[in-house]
Amino acid sequence: MTEAPAYDTTSFVDLIDAFRDLQETLCLVAPPPAATLELTAAVADVTKRLKEFEAPEGHRVARDREMGSDVHPMLVKYEATDTSDTSLAGTVTFNHAHMGGGGAVHGGVIPMLFDDLLGMFVSRRGQPNSRTAFLNVNYRSVTPVLRALRVDARIEKIEGRKTFVTGTISDGYLVCAEAEALFVRLLPGQP
Numbered sequence: 001m002t003e004a005p006a007y008d009t010t011s012f013v014d015l016i017d018a019f020r021d022l023q024e025t026l027c028l029v030a031p032p033p034a035a036t037l038e039l040t041a042a043v044a045d046v047t048k049r050l051k052e053f054e055a056p057e058g059h060r061v062a063r064d065r066e067m068g069s070d071v072h073p074m075l076v077k078y079e080a081t082d083t084s085d086t087s088l089a090g091t092v093t094f095n096h097a098h099m100g101g102g103g104a105v106h107g108g109v110i111p112m113l114f115d116d117l118l119g120m121f122v123s124r125r126g127q128p129n130s131r132t133a134f135l136n137v138n139y140r141s142v143t144p145v146l147r148a149l150r151v152d153a154r155i156e157k158i159e160g161r162k163t164f165v166t167g168t169i170s171d172g173y174l175v176c177a178e179a180e181a182l183f184v185r186l187l188p189g190q191p
């Protein structure tokens with residue numbers, strides 16, 4: 001595989017943001033059938049246009065770059081504001097697309113955020129090229145949508161290929177969810 005050329009992700013991040021807006025808006029509407037048909041065709045047109053730019057693995061923007069959740073349409077966007085070698089603090093705001101019901105974030109979205117947050121942190125500060133061996137999540141209180149929440153991650157210990165990490169999502173002083181995870185560094189050639 002040839003090395004990916006330098007790529008300015010700025011406009012791609014804007015595209016992903018527009019897609020996130022679309023996802024959230026889809027969760028807020030009740031269009032009549034005629035409008036739905038028209039909108040379906042418009043979305044299909046956008047997909048067809050995007051397919052013109054299909055690229056091999058290693059050359060795709062989503063996930064193949066170092067931008068993390070910003071450049072991936074499925075991931076929850078978060079911002080790291082303070083990092084050290086062993087800890088990270090940041091913020092996340094879940095939106096209507098992440099809602100399970102009653103203003104609470106879907107219980108499957110929270111592990112996805114933790115896997116990405118902790119996995120990226122392990123990759124950057126612990127051991128790159130690691131895979132999640134376990135991820136245990138405790139839901140301590142309802143995680144609200146549409147509020148700026150705090151995220152924390154901490155590398156607890158590194159033993160050989162194993163990096164043990166913990167994470168929390170908090171609303172002020174209230175812990176919404178906490179996670180503990182093990183990431184195992186892959187061996188050379190390991191698929």
Ligand SMILES: CCCCC/C=C\C/C=C\C/C=C\C/C=C\CCCC(=O)SCCNC(=O)CCNC(=O)[C@H](O)C(C)(C)COP(=O)(O)OP(=O)(O)OC[C@H]1O[C@@H](n2cnc3c(N)ncnc32)[C@H](O)[C@@H]1OP(=O)(O)O
Nearest residue numbers: 063064065066115116119120123124131132133134162184
């Ligand atoms: C420099 C900046 C770079 C920035 C990055 C740039 C761009 C972005 C690109 C990449 C993304 C970067 C970051 C990642 C972001 C998100 C992370 C997502 C990661 C995932 O979402 S990934 C999918 C889900 N994940 C799986 O699909 C795993 C399936 N699975 C396996 O692939 C194997 O299972 C594996 C590899 C885990 C281990 O297998 P293996 O054969 O290599 O090793 P083995 O079994 O020998 O275990 C070795 C030692 O770990 C212990 N151990 C193992 N499993 C354990 C468990 N469950 N509980 C307790 N201990 C466990 C053993 O007990 C032994 O311990 P000991 O050495 O002490 O005996």
